[in-house]
Amino acid sequence: MIKKELYSCLLVGLGNIGFKYDKSLINNKKILSHAKAIFHNKNLKLVAGVDSNIKNISLFKKIYKVETFTNLHSALKKKPDIVIVATPTESHLKIIKILLTKKSIKTIICEKPFSFDYRGLNEILKKCKNKNINLFVNYIRISDPASIQIKNIVQKFTKKINGVCEVHYAKGFYNNCSHFFNLIEYWFGDFKNLESVKKIKKINFYDYKLYCKANFEKAEVRFIPLKNDNLKDFIKIRLKNKIIQYLSGGKRIYIKRIGSKKNKLVYKKIEIKNKMKIYQKNFYQELIAFLNNKKYRLCSGEQALKTLKNMNYITRKMYEKN
Numbered sequence: 001m002i003k004k005e006l007y008s009c010l011l012v013g014l015g016n017i018g019f020k021y022d023k024s025l026i027n028n029k030k031i032l033s034h035a036k037a038i039f040h041n042k043n044l045k046l047v048a049g050v051d052s053n054i055k056n057i058s059l060f061k062k063i064y065k066v067e068t069f070t071n072l073h074s075a076l077k078k079k080p081d082i083v084i085v086a087t088p089t090e091s092h093l094k095i096i097k098i099l100l101t102k103k104s105i106k107t108i109i110c111e112k113p114f115s116f117d118y119r120g121l122n123e124i125l126k127k128c129k130n131k132n133i134n135l136f137v138n139y140i141r142i143s144d145p146a147s148i149q150i151k152n153i154v155q156k157f158t159k160k161i162n163g164v165c166e167v168h169y170a171k172g173f174y175n176n177c178s179h180f181f182n183l184i185e186y187w188f189g190d191f192k193n194l195e196s197v198k199k200i201k202k203i204n205f206y207d208y209k210l211y212c213k214a215n216f217e218k219a220e221v222r223f224i225p226l227k228n229d230n231l232k233d234f235i236k237i238r239l240k241n242k243i244i245q246y247l248s249g250g251k252r253i254y255i256k257r258i259g260s261k262k263n264k265l266v267y268k269k270i271e272i273k274n275k276m277k278i279y280q281k282n283f284y285q286e287l288i289a290f291l292n293n294k295k296y297r298l299c300s301g302e303q304a305l306k307t308l309k310n311m312n313y314i315t316r317k318m319y320e321k322n
């Protein structure tokens with residue numbers, strides 16, 4: 001992509017993550033949606049929004065005062081540099097296929113989960129590569145500075161001894177736990193093998209609550225569904241003399257150091273600062289770093305495909321076993 005001072009962005013999907021999560025533009029202590037993050041980034045310009053729902057379009061227009069379309073083909077006449085796909089997961093592939101026919105587009109941001117169709121995604125990624133299009137998936141936690149701090153701690157400690165980790169997730173394995181699966185791959189390296197899997201409940205056409213125990217390069221990880229979806233998800237990592245608590249999706253993170261004094265166990269708890277209140281801002285800052293050929297932390301399409309492949313493998317095994 002030719003380096004620019006200002007990149008034009010088209011947002012497809014004007015729902016929660018598109019713009020509704022944070023409708024006030026004045027308060028920039030929270031930046032949770034694509035529209036607001038783009039609005040507050042000096043290198044990005046939101047040129048238009050697309051949605052099939054008229055109500056969402058008119059609310060979006062009131063706040064962002066940009067052109068809106070109900071038809072993607074018409075919107076693409078704006079020739080954006082970057083397109084963000086923030087529609088329901090089932091529609092991602094179809095929309096990206098249309099985007100690939102347009103020459104102006106050099107970067108695509110797709111919401112997570114990328115898709116449920118591994119083959120379809122594989123095809124799409126091959127086409128992106130041939131056309132020199134960069135595709136990233138919005139697994140936001142990788143762009144949070146606290147995540148890299150945890151990765152550094154984990155990697156240092158797990159050189160000799162593997163870590164033990166528990167991921168307690170709410171909602172579905174694909175819908176919500178994919179965030180954590182992707183994060184676990186980032187912290188502990190590739191998924192190696194599955195030790196056990198058990199279906200707890202099918203929750204809709206494509207998603208489940210399931211329990212599984214799996215080995216990653218540097219840790220043994222258990223994914224455990226919470227009994228109640230209103231409970232807050234959390235991750236607990238046990239290292240040699242440390243416990244890392246990653247609470248409420250990373251909004252609160254602590255390291256507990258365990259030592260001994262006069263034959264008694266002593267704990268020291270330190271908070272790791274995170275920037276999850278502005279997670280979408282973090283993501284776009286990393287995107288600008290990428291566009292400027294600097295070091296960046298984003299989830300590539302290839303990595304998201306790997307995450308999906310591993311999660312599909314686990315659900316397939318769940319059916320074989322049950």
Ligand SMILES: NC(=O)c1ccc[n+]([C@@H]2O[C@H](COP(=O)([O-])OP(=O)(O)OC[C@H]3O[C@@H](n4cnc5c(N)ncnc54)[C@H](O)[C@@H]3O)[C@@H](O)[C@H]2O)c1
Pocket residue numbers: 012013014015016017018050051052053056086087088089091111112113138139140175
């Ligand atoms: N990264 C994250 O933390 C995060 C958080 C929430 C949602 N998501 C993901 O974002 C996606 C959207 O979720 P949401 O909660 O914002 O959903 P939503 O239902 O609130 O919004 C989706 C919007 O897309 C529109 N739409 C549907 N099909 C369309 C099409 N073909 N063309 C144009 N517009 C279309 C709908 O009218 C709606 O306004 C999902 O894939 C979801 O998993 C990610």
